Amino acid sequence: xxxxxxxxxxxxxxxxxxxxxxxxxxxxxxxxxxxxxxxxxxxxxxxxxxxxxxxxxxxxxxxxxxxxxxxxxxxxxxxxxxxxxxxxxxxxxxxxxxxxxxxxxxxxxxxxxxxxxxxxxxxxxxxxxxxxxxxxxxxxxxxxxxxxxxxxxxxxxxxxxxxxxxxxxxxxxxxxxxxxxxxxxxxxxxxxxxxxxxxxxxxxxxxxxxxxxxxxxxxxxxxxxxxxxxxxxxxxxxxxxxxxxxxxxxxxxxxxxxxxxxxxxxxxxxxxxxxxxxxxxxxxxxxxxxxxxxxxxxxxxxxxxxxxxxxxxxxxxxxxxxxxxxxxxxxxxxxxxxxxxxxxxxxxxxxxxxxxxxxxxxxxxxxxxxxxxxxxxxxxxxxxxxxxxxxxxxxxxxxxxxxxxxxxxxxxxxxxxxxxxxxxxxxxxxxxxxxxxxxxxxxxxxxxxxx
Numbered sequence: 001x002x003x004x005x006x007x008x009x010x011x012x013x014x015x016x017x018x019x020x021x022x023x024x025x026x027x028x029x030x031x032x033x034x035x036x037x038x039x040x041x042x043x044x045x046x047x048x049x050x051x052x053x054x055x056x057x058x059x060x061x062x063x064x065x066x067x068x069x070x071x072x073x074x075x076x077x078x079x080x081x082x083x084x085x086x087x088x089x090x091x092x093x094x095x096x097x098x099x100x101x102x103x104x105x106x107x108x109x110x111x112x113x114x115x116x117x118x119x120x121x122x123x124x125x126x127x128x129x130x131x132x133x134x135x136x137x138x139x140x141x142x143x144x145x146x147x148x149x150x151x152x153x154x155x156x157x158x159x160x161x162x163x164x165x166x167x168x169x170x171x172x173x174x175x176x177x178x179x180x181x182x183x184x185x186x187x188x189x190x191x192x193x194x195x196x197x198x199x200x201x202x203x204x205x206x207x208x209x210x211x212x213x214x215x216x217x218x219x220x221x222x223x224x225x226x227x228x229x230x231x232x233x234x235x236x237x238x239x240x241x242x243x244x245x246x247x248x249x250x251x252x253x254x255x256x257x258x259x260x261x262x263x264x265x266x267x268x269x270x271x272x273x274x275x276x277x278x279x280x281x282x283x284x285x286x287x288x289x290x291x292x293x294x295x296x297x298x299x300x301x302x303x304x305x306x307x308x309x310x311x312x313x314x315x316x317x318x319x320x321x322x323x324x325x326x327x328x329x330x331x332x333x334x335x336x337x338x339x340x341x342x343x344x345x346x347x348x349x350x351x352x353x354x355x356x357x358x359x360x361x362x363x364x365x366x367x368x369x370x371x372x373x374x375x376x377x378x379x380x381x382x383x384x385x386x387x388x389x390x391x392x393x394x395x396x397x398x399x400x401x402x403x404x405x406x407x408x409x410x411x412x413x414x415x416x417x418x419x420x421x422x423x424x425x426x427x428x429x430x431x432x433x434x435x436x437x438x439x440x441x442x443x444x445x446x447x448x449x450x451x
Contacts, residue, residue: 043071044142047133051150054415055157055191056182061415069129072136087131092380092425095373096127096418099408102362102369103326110325110361117327119349120361123409130422137426146423147390154195155221157181158228161188165232179232187412189235190401194416196225197245198393201253201386236287241400248396252389305352305404307343311336312356316363323363332360350409354402357409370408374399377421380428387431391424 046068053061076084087093103124107117137143164170165179180188199222206215229238246266250259287302315324315332324332330349337345351357358366374395381391398407398417407413 039071039075040139043068043075043136044140044145046071047136047140048142048145048149051146051419052153054150054412054419055153055187058183058411065129069132072132075139076132076135084131084135087135090131090134090425091376092421093131093134095369095376096130096421098369099373100124100127102366106323106326106362108325109322110328112325112327112331116330116349117325120327120409123411123414126414126418129418130425133419133422134426134429137423138429140426140430143387143423143427146419151195151199154191154225157188158192158221158225161228161232162224177233179228183412185233186235186237186405188233189229189238190397190407190413190416192225192229192234193238193242193245194393194397196222196229197242197249198390200249201389204253237401237404240403241397244396244400245393248393252384252392303343304346304348307346308348308351309353309356312351312353312360316356316359319363321363322365323359323361326361329357329360350406352405354406354408357406381424383428385428385431387424387427391421391428394420394424 046064049064050061050068053064073084088097100121103121107114107121110117137146160170160181161179164181168178170181177185179185199218203215203218203222206212206218228234243266246262250262254262311333312329315329318324327349329351330347333347333349337347351360355367355370358370362369377395378392381388381395394417398413401407401413405413408417
């Protein structure tokens with residue numbers, strides 16, 4: 001009977017039972033490591049390498065980034081060219097692209113030479129990457145790789161910062177200050193602050209789960225980032241964006257009582273640290289001295305910013321609707337500086353305020369596009385989950401740091417924004433499409449309420 005049934009099955013399936021099993025196994029292996037799977041895996045590795053390289057090397061980052069974006073574009077064109085175009089229609093991709101388009105259009109009425117205008121266009125070209133990065137992470141299962149790589153990379157940089165502070169001879173570049181092994185202290189502060197605060201909810205969840213060893217390690221890293229910014233080196237801008245980021249942390253993850261505890265702890269720590277000879281205390285004390293020099297027409301950091309803002313408002317008032325055109329800031333300051341001395345002889349292409357940077361070049365139109373971009377991204381990340389938390393934190397940091405800088409146009413901070421928004425948007429789109437709970441995080445309310 002069994003033999004007869006087997007013969008009958010063989011007549012129904014010309015391949016045969018054993019051949020069917022072998023074919024199924026072969027197809028399974030083929031699909032497990034098919035060309036699309038290999039390509040996605042390769043792009044995931046390139047994305048992880050891109051996040052890893054950002055804190056260390058501008059050139060290395062650009063090379064890997066270009067290869068990664070080329071790979072993403074190749075996948076989108078080969079598999080579904082329409083999908084990437086659909087991303088361009090989404091507000092979180094469209095508004096950053098409008099900044100780039102505005103920079104291109106602004107050359108039509110700019111008074112600046114083409115090479116000067118090209119510098120500004122180059123600083124806005126990074127926004128082209130937002131839809132590509134969002135497209136990649138919408139399809140990827142390895143967003144955590146990129147985030148972990150950035151955190152580990154910054155942790156290694158922080159360790160090297162401490163080492164170079166204790167022993168300056170180990171600096172990678174002789175021209176760098178003690179405690180700043182690569183790049184500059186402004187970029188380093190931006191990275192350390194983001195890692196420090198972004199990791200806080202994860203530490204809370206680890207403690208809630210009773211994973212004390214991992215919790216202790218993460219808290220140690222957070223404390224190391226914090227003390228590095230206090231005693232080794234940090235940007236004064238951090239005094240503006242860190243309180244804002246802590247406020248976001250409290251709103252998203254803490255109860256009212258926990259928020260008050262955090263506030264009291266922060267005030268107590270600030271009062272205690274003010275009695276110690278820290279780097280940050282020295283930098284804060286310099287503000288008063290630099291302001292007095294500003295009144296004496298002597299160019300120093302604080303006075304330079306005040307002068308740039310004052311003159312930028314004058315330039316904006318002269319062309320409030322569409323501004324003076326792409327790259328015009330440096331030309332306007334050059335004209336103003338002719339025959340002057342001291343602060344009035346200062347020439348810059350960057351007024352050290354993102355709003356004024358947009359206003360001088362593109363007027364109210366530029367301001368509207370800038371604020372629409374920020375608001376759109378804040379609304380995108382207003383939900384719960386780690387992707388929303390990280391995206392909201394990145395946008396908040398950029399908004400507040402851009403009060404004293406043009407951080408959307410600066411290289412390091414601008415790319416932190418693009419990578420953070422692109423990754424967060426892609427993960428959220430994937431979660432919404434697949435109905436997943438939270439791919440890369442726990443639910444924040446469970447952290448605050450203890451459920």
